[in-house]
Amino acid sequence: MSSLFSFWLELRIILITFFIVLIVLPILAMLMLTNFGFQAVSDKLVSVNPKTHTVEIHNLNGTITMITGDMVWPVSGVVTLEFGQPDPPYQPLHTGIDIANPVGKQGDPIHPFMKGTVIYSGEDLSGYGKHVIIDHGHNITSLYGHMSALNTKVGATVNTNNVIGYEGETGNATGPHVHFQINVYGIPVNPRTFLTGNP
Ligand SMILES: [Zn+2]
Numbered sequence: 001m002s003s004l005f006s007f008w009l010e011l012r013i014i015l016i017t018f019f020i021v022l023i024v025l026p027i028l029a030m031l032m033l034t035n036f037g038f039q040a041v042s043d044k045l046v047s048v049n050p051k052t053h054t055v056e057i058h059n060l061n062g063t064i065t066m067i068t069g070d071m072v073w074p075v076s077g078v079v080t081l082e083f084g085q086p087d088p089p090y091q092p093l094h095t096g097i098d099i100a101n102p103v104g105k106q107g108d109p110i111h112p113f114m115k116g117t118v119i120y121s122g123e124d125l126s127g128y129g130k131h132v133i134i135d136h137g138h139n140i141t142s143l144y145g146h147m148s149a150l151n152t153k154v155g156a157t158v159n160t161n162n163v164i165g166y167e168g169e170t171g172n173a174t175g176p177h178v179h180f181q182i183n184v185y186g187i188p189v190n191p192r193t194f195l196t197g198n199p
Contacts, residue, residue, distance in 0.1 A: 031086060038084045038093050042189040055194050057138050057184060065138045071114045072160045073199035074144055075167055075178050077101045083190040090127060090172050095188035096143065096181030099199045101167060106148045106176045108167040113142055113182070113194065115159040118152050128179060129171025132164045141186075145179035146171050 049056050055067040081087060081098040101108055112134050119141070120133035128145030132152060135141050148168025158164060169176045182191045 034093060035084045035086075038188075039190060041187060042083070042193065045184040045187060046189050046193050048193060057140065059139075060185065067114075067138060067140070067194075069114055070160045071194050072111060073099070073195055073197075074110050074113050074180050075099050075101070075108050076199050077108070077167075077177070079199060080177060083188070083192065096145075096179050097191050097199075098177045098179055100175060100177035106166070106168050109151075109163040110144050110147065110165045110167060110178055111160050112158045112162060112164055113160070113180070113191070115157075116140075116142070118154055118156045118158060118164070121150050121153050121156075121164075123170065127172040129173065130165065130168065131171070131179075134158065134164070139185050141183045143179070143181040143183070145181070146173040146177060148176070 044058060046055060046057050048054070049066070052066075055071075057065040057067060059065060077099040078101075079097055080100045081094050083094060083097055085094045086092065087094040114136050116134040116136035118132060119135045120131070123130045128143065130147040130150050131143060131145040132147070132150060133141055133143050144165060146167075146169055147165035148170065149166045150164075151166065152158060152162070152164040167176055167178055173179075180191055182189055182194060
């Protein structure tokens with residue numbers, strides 16, 4: 001009887017060990033590698049010059065464009081999810097930064113992070129709810145998701161003083177926040193490369 005019991009115990013230890021080594025560790029390793037890769041791709045596309053502290057876009061033809069002008073956080077609040085962190089069940093890795101209001105209230109005004117032209121203002125099935133996309137030139141675009149209301153239209157020229165919409169929770173959102181994303185060549189990059197401090 002006791003030898004049968006110890007057999008089951010040993011079998012359970014072996015099965016648990018297999019589960020950890022063959023299933024859990026590879027998933028953790030994959031998440032760490034893809035997260036690392038995501039930031040590495042971001043760094044290949046855009047970086048900050050260590051001497052001049054200017055944001056530099058690395059063009060596909062090998063040249064570098066220095067980005068100048070005002071850059072601001074689109075809203076003030078608390079970062080609830082950073083770029084590149086796992087974001088189940090919506091995204092394997094988060095393509096932007098989520099900024100939530102500390103008191104969770106809706107309706108805070110959202111500003112463009114830098115000047116540009118509005119290329120999308122509406123709501124579709126992307127999960128971003130009511131959102132705005134701005135073209136900043138130099139192959140840089142930015143997206144502001146989950147708005148409670150839109151306050152701009154396609155073709156509008158906007159700068160950091162303009163209000164393009166209001167914080168909300170439309171689309172795939174579990175509370176009022178702004179999903180703030182910057183793309184370079186259509187590829188999500190870390191907004192923190194462009195902006196210092198915290199929102
Ligand atoms: Zn988000």
